[in-house]
């Protein structure tokens with residue numbers, strides 16, 4: 001799909017379709033009013049007759065509108081103007097795409113990007129439109145024997161901005177939006193792949209391919225032998241039950257001078273989480289192929305950052321393993337020694353994410369990062385606490401937490417902070433090792449972060465628990481590509497401040 005940014009009157013567009021908004025009740029947006037005027041009140045006539053109330057997501061496709069140059073006019077209901085926020089804007093764009101896809105128009109120009117979204121500017125609207133449109137068009141059907149694509153799919157979408165002076169910001173926003181959208185698509189594709197294809201070594205290959213495509217990316221990959229030598233007893237203990245070897249994948253993006261401290265993004269890459277010997281119940285176990293969505297968002301983010309050639313150093317790390325039961329698998333009660341030297345009693349083999357992450361967190365110390373952010377589908381408890389809308393956010397640096405919260409708000413990919421107080425640390429006590437890998441039923445998301453905090457003492461660190469946000473269940477089952485928008489925004493903000 002090709003995206004263009006343009007400014008100009010709707011009645012003068014020689015396009016297959018012009019898209020305009022109508023607010024409830026029956027109020028034409030500015031672009032709709034312009035078309036109305038040019039067509040001698042054609043649109044307001046329809047609205048008055050009751051054909052378009054303006055309810056959120058409603059649509060009306062018109063052909064042969066008099067005295068305009070376009071072949072079609074698509075009116076989209078936008079709901080109440082006062083309530084037109086991020087969510088309404090995204091719904092309106094989704095309604096536009098679904099109607100355009102079976103309209104027969106192969107290109108269109110949309111004026112929805114000119115609508116006022118509460119607290120958002122033109123650049124945000126252009127960027128978010130591209131992300132929304134790409135999200136609506138996304139299909140994962142490469143593993144179906146037949147793909148059912150629309151007869152005449154949309155190929156080019158022009159986004160209108162109010163004035164010529166908005167063109168510069170609009171075009172940059174389109175570039176950023178395109179990079180984020182491609183990053184999300186990449187993350188979704190990896191997430192949606194089944195675990196018999198998407199293994200730890202498959203992820204390592206993906207990193208190598210990415211580095212082959214992007215000159216600014218250098219890849220380093222550790223296998224079990226290197227992990228053994230280093231002493232990554234926790235990561236290795238998770239992989240013991242699997243025939244697939246673990247991988248620690250390190251992607252170095254260099255966009256700034258060699259001395260600039262990097263931001264490290266670390267993703268949990270459990271390509272399938274059966275629970276191990278502490279086996280999960282069978283219900284929806286297939287969804288545990290999504291347990292590498294943290295890793296997927298690292299891939300998507302580093303691709304976007306490299307495509308945008310941002311002047312910053314970023315290291316993308318992925319701790320990849322399967323978690324399966326086997327004669328050689330870890331057992332409850334086993335004690336392992338982590339790379340940090342601290343010992344861990346594995347009371348539940350299903351709390352494996354923190355075990356692969358802790359050794360990767362210690363490993364990242366050697367890069368002397370400005371900050372490290374990990375992304376992990378870490379706890380079911382996070383879904384209980386926050387549902388499917390906000391990522392859980394915890395960490396040891398208030399400024400870093402605030403930067404991530406702001407990035408999430410800015411990108412419309414929001415996180416919510418949970419307390420990482422010392423009081424919770426006590427739940428990790430073990431009679432036999434330095435700590436246990438679980439902290440009991442209460443505050444499961446917090447005690448998981450407490451565990452990680454013991455491996456990040458030397459770094460500015462934050463942790464995003466994306467268990468509730470990384471994929472959808474049910475009819476719309478599939479990876480969401482989150483938190484790629486938050487992470488790209490976070491890096492963009494760092495460049496703007498320090499670059």
Ligand code: BES
Nearest residue numbers: 348350351352377378379380381438467
């Ligand atoms: N990958 C799961 C967390 C998860 C579960 C994410 C369901 C999304 C949906 C993680 O490895 C896990 O199993 N966590 C356990 C921890 C417990 C044993 C302390 C959990 O949440 O039950």
Ligand code: MN
Nearest residue numbers: 273350351352
């Ligand atoms: Mn688990």
Ligand code: ZN
Nearest residue numbers: 270273291353
């Ligand atoms: Zn897991």
